[in-house]
Amino acid sequence: MKVLVLGAGVVGTATAYFLAEDGHQVTVLDRQPAPGLETSFANGAQISACHAKPWAAPHVPGQAFMWMFKPDAPLLFKPWRWDPPLWSWGLKFLRNCTPDRLRTNMERTLRVALYSRAVLKALRQRTNIQYDQLTQGILHIYRTADEFAEGRATGAQLAALGLPQDVLTPDECVRVEPALAHVAKSDLVGGLLSSEDESGDAQKFTTELAKLAAARGVVFRNNVTIKRIEPLHGRVTRVITDSGDEEADAFVLALGSYSPHFARDLGLHLPVYPAKGYSITVEVENPAGAPTVSVTDETNFMVFSRLGNKLRVAGTAELAGWNTSLDPTRVEPLVRNAKSLFPAASSYSALHPWCGLRPATPDSVPILGATPYANLFINTGHGTLGWTMACGSGRIIADLIAGRTPEIDMDGLGLSRF
Numbered sequence: 314m315k316v317l318v319l320g321a322g323v324v325g326t327a328t329a330y331f332l333a334e335d336g337h338q339v340t341v342l343d344r345q346p347a348p349g350l351e352t353s354f355a356n357g358a359q360i361s362a363c364h365a366k367p368w369a370a371p372h373v374p375g376q377a378f379m380w381m382f383k384p385d386a387p388l389l390f391k392p393w394r395w396d397p398p399l400w401s402w403g404l405k406f407l408r409n410c411t412p413d414r415l416r417t418n419m420e421r422t423l424r425v426a427l428y429s430r431a432v433l434k435a436l437r438q439r440t441n442i443q444y445d446q447l448t449q450g451i452l453h454i455y456r457t458a459d460e461f462a463e464g465r466a467t468g469a470q471l472a473a474l475g476l477p478q479d480v481l482t483p484d485e486c487v488r489v490e491p492a493l494a495h496v497a498k499s500d501l502v503g504g505l506l507s508s509e510d511e512s513g514d515a516q517k518f519t520t521e522l523a524k525l526a527a528a529r530g531v532v533f534r535n536n537v538t539i540k541r542i543e544p545l546h547g548r549v550t551r552v553i554t555d556s557g558d559e560e561a562d563a564f565v566l567a568l569g570s571y572s573p574h575f576a577r578d579l580g581l582h583l584p585v586y587p588a589k590g591y592s593i594t595v596e597v598e599n600p601a602g603a604p605t606v607s608v609t610d611e612t613n614f615m616v617f618s619r620l621g622n623k624l625r626v627a628g629t630a631e632l633a634g635w636n637t638s639l640d641p642t643r644v645e646p647l648v649r650n651a652k653s654l655f656p657a658a659s660s661y662s663a664l665h666p667w668c669g670l671r672p673a674t675p676d677s678v679p680i681l682g683a684t685p686y687a688n689l690f691i692n693t694g695h696g697t698l699g700w701t702m703a704c705g706s707g708r709i710i711a712d713l714i715a716g717r718t719p720e721i722d723m724d725g726l727g728l729s730r731f
């Protein structure tokens with residue numbers, strides 16, 4: 314079968330790879346000169362099933378309100394801007410801020426994340442793909458007793474759903490991550506270790522996986538901008554681009570935050586809104602001062618991942634439309650916190666700041682699977698966990714296109730839930 318994958322981020326590339334393993338004739342379209350150059354480029358690098366707790370939670374509306382007027386807040390949201398897509402997304406988000414919805418959404422996200430982590434591990438074993446991966450787990454650190462208690466409560470919910478975590482004292486945190494020794498006594502109350510989670514460079518992974526896919530015959534058409542998707546009689550017939558039309562038997566929409574624009578042409582409403590996040594990448598000048606375990610600072614909503622001789626620090630979210638300009642005010646908290654947690658790792662003089670648009674759904678669950686168009690499949694809306702969920706999501710779409718039943722229950726993961 315000829316399959317056209319729209320988008321060569323980590324999600325589209327993983328989909329193309331698994332379709333190629335099934336023997337399909339696959340073409341991937343992307344406007345960038347190579348795969349993985351938009352949101353998949355410099356993210357937090359965590360394979361973090363442990364972060365399956367959705368953003369929408371009972372306390373979040375109040376907290377977001379308090380942050381509205383703080384330009385360096387971890388979550389910045391300005392509802393007074395003229396932005397109908399944000400208002401529509403925000404109303405759906407509010408409807409998900411109940412304890413029941415929280416539990417349901419956490420289970421759905423974790424279902425995909427755990428499956429995806431297993432698919433990634435199996436893929437690594439099969440192909441020996443290398444992407445600066447570290448497999449020592451993710452350490453969550455807490456600075457206050459209240460946050461630690463809340464973290465343990467979430468940990469208990471995750472454990473009941475299949476993701477166990479170890480509860481650690483500050484000293485045990487230092488045994489796991491010696492570079493935290495200087496903060497352990499004064500500034501840590503404890504930690505949680507998700508030992509099966511991992512980290513690795515999503516862009517490197519995407520590049521390497523694209524090579525493996527190309528070796529199986531996948532054609533990557535880079536520098537091609539998609540203009541519109543054309544339907545006829547309940548099927549998609551072709552995709553119009555700035556360099557010719559592409560026809561196929563099946564189509565996969567994996568355009569990240571830009572997916573809703575193209576779904577709209579087909580009369581489909583995809584509640585995906587960009588949640589802009591930032592990262593910095595610095596050279597590690599003193600390896601003993603830099604982490605070797607991926608760390609999540611639960612107080613400041615930031616993640617730290619060691620990628621070879623580099624340290625990646627990522628965080629913050631801003632709901633401000635499809636705007637990719639880099640605001641130094643949002644970078645500064647990342648630098649400040651990195652210097653405070655890992656002062657000896659680097660002089661932090663040569664920073665590589667970056668921002669990207671997470672394709673966020675109001676319930677934090679991705680949108681996977683079939684559409685009202687018989688030959689159009691959706692693989693988007695992975696929000697904060699697109700790297701974590703890319704391999705599993707790609708495998709699921711390949712299964713659906715092959716007519717196989719996916720290996721996990723698809724209940725609650727599709728577009729029909731909205």
Ligand SMILES: Cc1cc2nc3c(=O)[nH]c(=O)nc-3n(C[C@H](O)[C@H](O)[C@H](O)COP(=O)(O)OP(=O)(O)OC[C@H]3O[C@@H](n4cnc5c(N)ncnc54)[C@H](O)[C@@H]3O)c2cc1C
Pocket residue numbers: 319320321322323324325342343344345348349350351352353354355356357358359360361537538539540567568569570571589590591592616627628668669670671672693694695696697698699700701702
């Ligand atoms: C600061 C930050 C930290 C993050 N940390 C983590 C983390 O630690 N772990 C994790 O799991 N996830 C993390 N994420 C989320 C993760 O990066 C995303 O969910 C993931 O990259 C989304 O992948 P994607 O393939 O759907 O989108 P993208 O990577 O954006 O791919 C979409 C592709 O579509 C192409 N495209 C768009 N429009 C067109 C068009 N008209 N024509 C042609 N091509 C087009 C783009 O060029 C792009 O290559 C983070 C995100 C950010 C911003």
